[in-house]
Amino acid sequence: MILQARDVRKSYGEFCALDGVSLAVNAGEFVSIIGPNGAGKTTLINVLTGILEPSAGRVVFKDRDITGIGTVRLSRLGMARSFQLVTIFPELTVLEVLQVAVVSRLGRGTRLFASLARDRQVAAQALEVAELFLLAEKRHTVARQLPQGDKKLLDVASAFALHPEIILLDEPTSGVSTRDKNKIMEILVSASKRIGIKAIVQVEHDMDIVFGYSDRIVALHQGRVLAEGAPGAIRANEDVVNMVLGRRDRAVAKRNPSPLRGEGEGEGTAPTKC
Amino acid sequence: MRARAGLAALALAVLAVPLLGRDYYSILMLSFFAYAITLLGVNLLFGYTGLLSFGHALFIGIGAYAAAVLTGKLGVLHMEAILLVAAVAALLVAAPVGALCVRYVKIYFGMLTLAFGMLFNSFLIKFYHLTGGDEGMRVLRPSLLGFDLSQIPKVQFLTGPYYYYSAAVLAIATFVMWRIVASPFGLCLRSIRENPVKAESLGISVKRYRWVAFLISAAYAAVGGALLGPTVGQVDPSLTYWTQSGNLVFMTLLGGFAHFLGPLLGAFVFIYLQDAVMSIVPYWRLIFGAILAILVIFVPGGLVGLMAGRGARPGIKAVREGAR
Numbered sequence: 001m002i003l004q005a006r007d008v009r010k011s012y013g014e015f016c017a018l019d020g021v022s023l024a025v026n027a028g029e030f031v032s033i034i035g036p037n038g039a040g041k042t043t044l045i046n047v048l049t050g051i052l053e054p055s056a057g058r059v060v061f062k063d064r065d066i067t068g069i070g071t072v073r074l075s076r077l078g079m080a081r082s083f084q085l086v087t088i089f090p091e092l093t094v095l096e097v098l099q100v101a102v103v104s105r106l107g108r109g110t111r112l113f114a115s116l117a118r119d120r121q122v123a124a125q126a127l128e129v130a131e132l133f134l135l136a137e138k139r140h141t142v143a144r145q146l147p148q149g150d151k152k153l154l155d156v157a158s159a160f161a162l163h164p165e166i167i168l169l170d171e172p173t174s175g176v177s178t179r180d181k182n183k184i185m186e187i188l189v190s191a192s193k194r195i196g197i198k199a200i201v202q203v204e205h206d207m208d209i210v211f212g213y214s215d216r217i218v219a220l221h222q223g224r225v226l227a228e229g230a231p232g233a234i235r236a237n238e239d240v241v242n243m244v245l246g247r248r249d250r251a252v253a254k255r256n257p258s259p260l261r262g263e264g265e266g267e268g269t270a271p272t273k274c
Numbered sequence: 275m276r277a278r279a280g281l282a283a284l285a286l287a288v289l290a291v292p293l294l295g296r297d298y299y300s301i302l303m304l305s306f307f308a309y310a311i312t313l314l315g316v317n318l319l320f321g322y323t324g325l326l327s328f329g330h331a332l333f334i335g336i337g338a339y340a341a342a343v344l345t346g347k348l349g350v351l352h353m354e355a356i357l358l359v360a361a362v363a364a365l366l367v368a369a370p371v372g373a374l375c376v377r378y379v380k381i382y383f384g385m386l387t388l389a390f391g392m393l394f395n396s397f398l399i400k401f402y403h404l405t406g407g408d409e410g411m412r413v414l415r416p417s418l419l420g421f422d423l424s425q426i427p428k429v430q431f432l433t434g435p436y437y438y439y440s441a442a443v444l445a446i447a448t449f450v451m452w453r454i455v456a457s458p459f460g461l462c463l464r465s466i467r468e469n470p471v472k473a474e475s476l477g478i479s480v481k482r483y484r485w486v487a488f489l490i491s492a493a494y495a496a497v498g499g500a501l502l503g504p505t506v507g508q509v510d511p512s513l514t515y516w517t518q519s520g521n522l523v524f525m526t527l528l529g530g531f532a533h534f535l536g537p538l539l540g541a542f543v544f545i546y547l548q549d550a551v552m553s554i555v556p557y558w559r560l561i562f563g564a565i566l567a568i569l570v571i572f573v574p575g576g577l578v579g580l581m582a583g584r585g586a587r588p589g590i591k592a593v594r595e596g597a598r
Contacts, residue, residue, distance in 0.1 A: 049475070071474045071475050071477075072478070072479045075475065075477035083472070083475075087469060087475075088468075089468035089469050089473075090468055091464075092461075092464060092465065096461060096464075099458075099461060100462060100473065100476055101476045101477075103462060104462070104476050104477035104478050108458040109458055109459055109478060110459065111457055112453075112454055112459045113450075113454065113457055114457050114458060115453070115456060115457065116457055116458050116460070116461055117456065119458065122458065159476075162476060162477065
């Protein structure tokens with residue numbers, strides 16, 4: 001087991017975003033977290049990656065309690081993340097964005113007088129990631145001028161450039177055309193193999209992506225784990241179909257031989273009180 | 275290559291100013307050297323790290339008063355020692371002040387630096403027996419590189435040895451700053467300016483980098499202030515008044531913060547324009563206020579942005595986004 005959340009709770013005022021979530025991610029796994037809007041998916045990712053401190057519960061990474069230790073130290077321990085909304089450095093070039101991650105990983109940020117332009121190791125490693133993500137040709141393009149799909153790729157690529165052991169992706173394909181979604185996922189999976197990333201956790205709304213790539217799926221609903229299991233088991237779970245997949249599930253249902261009943265709310269639920 | 279030739283021509287022009295025989299302009303250049311060094315530091319913080327300080331006159335003051343105390347009270351006349359002590363004193367003050375300020379960003383950072391600047395200004399006025407209060411302190415003529423130059427007339431000293439000494443200090447300061455911004459450290463500062471949350475997620479310790487940038491900028495401002503001391507001959511609290519910090523911001527915007535040399539151009543134009551306008555009308559602040567308004571609205575990229583011909587639009591966008 002590489003990452004574990006134990007009975008994690010997070011409340012904002014009197015509302016519970018997370019109401020006792022436990023989760024374990026093993027090496028070699030691709031885990032997807034699904035759930036309607038407001039189910040607590042992003043909060044969970046933020047707690048797991050140290051941006052938020054949970055109100056209660058613990059997060060354990062590689063047998064080490066990492067609750068609230070902060071993103072900087074987590075990144076050094078081998079955890080990286082990408083964000084739901086594209087988060088890049090708009091005025092830096094593609095290569096520079098990746099170099100920031102490489103400089104950080106190699107611990108060279110404290111070199112005040114060294115020439116970055118002459119640092120071949122940093123340049124080579126940044127370029128290697130650019131190539132993996134098919135961004136090498138655009139390496140001198142300023143990030144804000146990239147098309148949306150490439151911005152999303154760059155956001156994810158910069159997290160990969162940290163060479164983490166585990167990576168948490170908050171909707172890696174949101175805001176991207178359907179055609180680009182599969183391209184992004186293919187790049188992501190092959191890059192993680194090349195870099196040697198042990199586990200991927202993603203939050204994702206697109207059920208084709210979720211069922212197409214995951215080893216295991218965790219369904220959240222109102223801050224609790226509704227169900228978890230292999231894609232086949234999740235498809236067959238009536239609670240998940242009713243409360244999470246809802247109407248959008250029809251496409252999935254066609255491919256699924258198990259009987260389905262009911263049409264759930266699916267799209268978003270009101271937050272729960274603690 | 276063209277850039278190098280341009281820089282060489284610029285350096286020659288600077289070296290030739292005293293040969294023109296207009297001592298007044300040479301002495302104005304001394305102010306330029308001092309402010310240029312200060313602005314290199316200010317822009318590391320603003321242009322590269324995204325933190326706009328409204329209190330850097332504090333560090334100019336520390337440098338200038340260090341020169342006064344060392345030459346006037348302690349009898350230390352070596353300019354090299356003065357520069358060193360000025361930088362160290364600024365670092366000692368900037369370490370706790372910066373640690374507090376960099377916890378905040380945008381207007382809160384600006385206001386906090388302003389507050390510390392004014393605190394120091396009040397300190398200089400109130401602690402009369404230490405600082406000479408309103409009247410300030412005299413700065414005696416320093417020795418340069420161990421040479422005692424006390425015998426030559428003041429103007430000759432300022433437009434001769436001291437002119438070239440200051441120019442050399444600026445050249446060294448510029449070179450060192452160029453190395454800093456082109457280093458991995460410099461890249462990390464720019465990433466923080468662009469998106470601190472993302473930088474942190476990539477393992478960049480944002481506050482620590484901001485703090486180091488603050489320290490460097492403080493040391494630069496103090497070196498600038500120490501160089502200013504012998505030029506003016508008398509340092510007083512007005513040097514640390516908040517409008518001085520405002521002038522630094524003005525110079526940075528005038529030249530253009532997006533370019534490494536922009537603030538230097540800003541300092542040059544500011545100093546000579548101020549002199550020219552003051553000699554024509556007494557209301558130079560009115561005119562400068564109008565210039566500042568025009569700059570922010572129409573030429574947010576500053577003079578360098580204008581010369582680069584990239585138009586004002588991307589600059590406006592950058593400034594507006596920065597404001598958000």
